[in-house]
Amino acid sequence: MKLLLTGTAGFIGFHLAKRLLERGDEVIGLDCINDYYDINLKYSRLEITGIDRSKIEYGKFVQSTKYPNYRFIQLKLEDREAILNLFAQEKFDKVCNLAAQAGVRYSLQNPFTYIDSNINGFLNILEGCRYNGVKHLAYASSSSVYGLNETMPFSVHHNVDHPISLYAASKKSNELMAHTYSYLYGIPTTGLRFFTVYGPWGRPDMALFLFTKAILEDKPIDVYNNGNMQRDFTYIDDIVEGIVRVIDNPPRGNPEWTGANPDPGTSIAPYRVYNIGNSSPVRLMDFIEAIEEALGQKAIKNFLPLQAGDVPATWADVSDLEKDLGYKPNTDIRFGVKRFVEWYLTFMY
Template sequence: MKILVTGAAGFIGFHLSRRLVSEGHEVIGFDNINDYYSVDLKYDRLEELGVIKDSITCNTLIDSSDNENFQFIKADLEDKSTIDHLFREEDFDIVINLAAQAGVRYSLKDPYRYIDSNIIGFLNLLESARHHSLKHFIYASSSSVYGANTNMPFSTSDNVDHPMSLYAASKKSNELMAHTYSNLFNIPTTGLRFFTVYGPWGRPDMALFLFAEAMLDNEPIDVFNYGKMERDFTYIDDIVEGIVRLIPKPPTSNTVWTGSDPDPATSFAPYRVFNIGNSNPVKLMDFIHEIEKQLGVEAEKNMLPIQPGDVPKTWAEVDDFFSYTNFKPRVGIEEGIKEFIGWYKSYFIERKQQNPVLPS
């Protein structure tokens, strides 16, 4: 199939693109390579896909030098004309939207980026999709949508109307927008609420990366909520496997759906929302201890209060996802952290030795 993967230079998009290309799909990667974190890491991910930095020109499709079935375009989701042109020329079977302005805490600093990318950009994709016969439109939501909800584990049948950050609100908005287009234009849409994704080539603003970097530099780590946090850490390979299994399974109408007792995760329209998480929340202090064990160092810890927009615990209920795909994430933190540390030592430390001022 011909598949558009937005956010292809990002963490999940890179891994997914590599997997899809290996399976013989024709993939077009899309990313604006913004500076939310180091663009060097993003360009190096693209190089792994055969796209060299010096060959990239804005709004122009670039062929991979290594994979004949991968192309890349650097552009903004907010650029409607480029999106429209791409859809007209390429006739996609599948769209997987992983592009977004990420980060809960950053949304307090620059809220407009979240509206531009996560709302306007998402609308541009939906608008182009309505004029083309897509088999499936898959998009990244987030566990952040659960906000102030304290029911555990988080279920897609829960109310998610009390977001704790603009990032969370933008992701909930995506789900509402997708449902509208599924209803009005019969576009099969699936939203995926990711739970704390980690692994090799991960984001430098995430806890695992920040902790490992600080520990290896003999610097203290910031531990929020005085360590009383739990996260449903989910390894990147499990996330990619879940997406791949969903691609050939577009949602259909839930024939027993009723407006008098509405199920938020399904609809009379071809619409679904799933959690993808390990369904095994890990205490933050246990997570830190595992990093210490893998690195052979003990971290100096700055114990701090919880940050605005953050929540103390996440936990994914994934029974419906398992029933739909016959897959449950299975990589535990011991294996996952080991894989990340191996990658970090082989890649990032070597780069920092070559360039000591390399930004994170």
């Protein structure tokens, strides 16, 4: 198939691009390469897939030197004319939108960035799909949409109307926007609620990267909520496997759905939402211990209160993913952390 994959200079997009390319799909990769974090890491990911940094120019295609079925283009999602022209020219079979302004804490200081990219940009993706016969749109949502919900594990059939960060609100908005386009125009859409993704080539603003760097430099690590946090850490390979299965299986409408008792996770329209998580919450202190074990070095811990926008715990109910697509992530945290540390010591240290 011919697929538009946005966010290919990013952590998940980079790994997914490699997987799709290696199985023979034709991929157009897109990324704005913003400076939310070190752009050199983004360029390094692109170079792994054969995209020469020196040839990247805004709005121009770069042919991969490694994969004949891969072209990359630097574009902003909010660049409406360029995005709609790209759809009209390339006529994609499917789209996977992973590009977004990420980060819960960053949204507290830079709210307008989230509206530009995650709302206006996503609308451009939807409009591109609407007018160009796209057969399936899969897109990144986030576990952060669960917000103040305390019912564990988090289920896609739970109400998620109480986000506690603008980032989370933008992701919930994406799900609402996608449903509208699925209902009005029959576009199959699937939202992917990722749970704390980690692994090699990960984002430097995430805890694993920050903790590893600080421990190696004998600097203290900030441990929020005094360590009383749990996260459903999900290894990157498991995330990619889940996305590929979703892309290959466009949703159909749920014939049992009713407006008298509406199910938030499905619809009469061709719309679905899935959690992709390890379904095994890890205590933050156990996570830190796994990093210490992999590094052979103890952390200096700076205990702090819960930060604004953070939730104390996440836990994914993946029963729908398992039932519909026959898949359940299962990578052990110690294995995943060890793989990350091996990569970090090779490429970053």
